Amino acid sequence: MNRHLKQGLALGAIGFVLGLGVGLAILFALTSSAERDGLSALDLTLHYLCSGIVGGVAMGFTPVYDIESWSITRCTLTHFVITMGTFMIIAVSIGWVRFDDVSGYITIGCQTSAYFIIWLIMYLKHKRETKELNDDLQRWKQKNKNKENDL
Numbered sequence: 001m002n003r004h005l006k007q008g009l010a011l012g013a014i015g016f017v018l019g020l021g022v023g024l025a026i027l028f029a030l031t032s033s034a035e036r037d038g039l040s041a042l043d044l045t046l047h048y049l050c051s052g053i054v055g056g057v058a059m060g061f062t063p064v065y066d067i068e069s070w071s072i073t074r075c076t077l078t079h080f081v082i083t084m085g086t087f088m089i090i091a092v093s094i095g096w097v098r099f100d101d102v103s104g105y106i107t108i109g110c111q112t113s114a115y116f117i118i119w120l121i122m123y124l125k126h127k128r129e130t131k132e133l134n135d136d137l138q139r140w141k142q143k144n145k146n147k148e149n150d151l
Helices: 002-029 033-037 039-061 061-067 070-092 104-151
Strands: none
Touching: 002 039, 002 061, 039 061, 039 070, 061 070, 070 104
16 A cells, blocks of 8 residues: 555544534534434434545545645645535535525635635745755855865
């Protein structure tokens, strides 16, 4: 089993548990006790399970960012398509997101904006690291050139 797959499975398990917690927090934040009492055990289980799946997929696919042969843009787009696709299939299926009002479009906009911010941060980080490596290389070349001149 390759390193990325092992890492993805481990992170996916952690993400599943975190997703359960986030699902629980959202349920309590967005519903009244009367609404929660009206949900069947099956409905609650389905919501928690789906929250766990979304969290597991989101964290489980983060090793795509470790594929060195891929650009930051490709990694981010791959992760975005997988996680957004999973979320939208689940969210629409069980009624978390509806498109008969503006809330569904706001959800897509917020998630897309978050991914753009992630991409921008990663891009700027890698650009800075590349500049630092190039600067180090130039200093090393200059140092070796000075040594050759001293000989």
